Amino acid sequence: MRYVKEFAVVLALLMLAGCAGKPVQESPVATDEGIPAGQIYLYGEIHGIAAIEEYEAERWKECYERGMRHLFVELSHYTAQWLNLWMDAEDDEILEQLHQDWESTLSSGAETLDFYRTIKEQCPETVFHGTDVGHQYDSTGARYQDYLEERGLADTEDYRLTLEAIQQGKTFAERGSDIYRENRMAENFIREFDALDGESVMGIYGAAHTDPDAMADSAGTVPSMAAQLVERYGDSLHTEDISWIAWEPQRTDTLTVAGKEYQASYFGEEDISGWAGDYQSRAFWRLEGAYEDFEDCPESSDVLPCNDYPMPIEAGQVFVLGYTRKDGTSERKYYRSDGEVWNGMDCTTEFIPE
Known part of the structure; x- marks a missing residue:
């Protein structure tokens, strides 16, 4: 399921970087931190598996120590914003509230709490970017909308993106369309990545979204998120399917x-x-x-x-x-x-x- 094109120089650069995914194409020259500039490293997971989340935390720590700060996750915009607020908080009230919102989902396990706590402890300057449609829009989303309004932030880009994510979540819930969701995930990812002006990022998503050869529909007409990212970023995208960890x-x-x-x-x-x-x-x-x-x-x-x-x-x-x-x-x-x-x-x- 991994994209096949590889070059020896890429492997050398990625080993130096310490946050290697499977490269789509040859990477550009590394920066002073040892990570190529403007790169995307995607890890495709099975959700809710402790061994996988431990592996991802290790990979992020390696990237973080090389200077990376932006972690893209399969969460809604407003959920990631709550996580960013929690990163600066003195207690776990925000995280525990999110965990309650995730009840009955694959994020409801203790391993998810362990993952985020590890990130906060070992990589405290991490900035989360949520690029999924608006899941839990009537709880997590509504609460964050209220948070912004109470602070007079209704005219900000953050507020606009929150409303957009909520609407995306409602549309997805009404249609139940994986095609709609996949296209929105790609669009949201592109928006967030382009706004970083050349910084490299790591992303954690379900393996179906990170396979550059996959399609989002059974008819094979709509490409996966990663396939759409390849069209835009070409050799700057690197993917690794780590779902095998759950099978060992x-x-x-x-x-x-x-x-x-x-x-x-x-x-x-x-x-x-x-x-x-x-x-x-x-x-x-x-x-x-x-x-x-x-x-x-x-x-x-x-x-x-x-x-x-x-x-x-x-x-x-x-x-x-x-x-x-x-x-x-x-x-x-x-x-x-x-x-x-x-x-x-x-x-x-x-x-x-x-």
């Missing part, structure tokens, strides 16, 4: 199931408190070489879509999910991938170990 096991454990020990690849724990009722989190293991032992075990009535897992699913695999409730109690569930489909989605089926 973090460690190997030994789990005992039905009286037998198995090697189990551990893929991390996910905070699900924002949408899963009494549950706080769930952890994922893949039991290696276990399918034949459990393929004939009785099934329960539960299925789990394959896209709920943080790693690719293949037929003939067995998974253990460890659920932790908000009261501290826990339980384990067992699923196998039989190649079944549920409501048009590939899924795994819960079984009862015997």
Whole structure:
């Protein structure tokens, strides 16, 4: 999924810079700070994965130490502005309010709070730029609009962009159009980047938005955000798909199931408190070489879509999910991938170990 053109000189420059993405084309000569001027480094993620957010924080710290200050994020204009206010605040009241606004989204986990707190602690001069349409426009957006009006700032560019983002969010909610959103994301990114007058930036977005070869629609007629940025900035755009981090096991454990020990690849724990009722989190293991032992075990009535897992699913695999409730109690569930489909989605089926 990465753009293919590479040159040896680019790799050398990007290794020097310490914030390398996959280059689209050859980079210009580096500045005194070791980062090429006027460059865009995009990282394509899977949202809400702690290991990915830790990796992104490390990459940003490297860029920051080389002189970069502007971090573009898949957030609305007004959400990024709240983050900028929080960066100067003495407490976490603003951040915690944003986290409440993000309830039931992929940003609702504790790993998101950890990411922003790490940025504030290690990179305190970071300036956030939000280039998405106006999500949470009736909470985060309305609150920021009130904030500006109360301070007599209704005639500022910040206020205009806030209203624009709110309207974009409303239009997106009404249409449900990924094409509309992708085009607005590209336009908003271009506006923010061009206003920086040649400074280099790093951006963190979902991998579908940062793939220069991708299309925003199934018909293949509307290019992704990154593809639109390539048209404007050419060899100044660099992308790296880091979604693979979610697919790599973090460690190997030994789990005992039905009286037998198995090697189990551990893929991390996910905070699900924002949408899963009494549950706080769930952890994922893949039991290696276990399918034949459990393929004939009785099934329960539960299925789990394959896209709920943080790693690719293949037929003939067995998974253990460890659920932790908000009261501290826990339980384990067992699923196998039989190649079944549920409501048009590939899924795994819960079984009862015997």
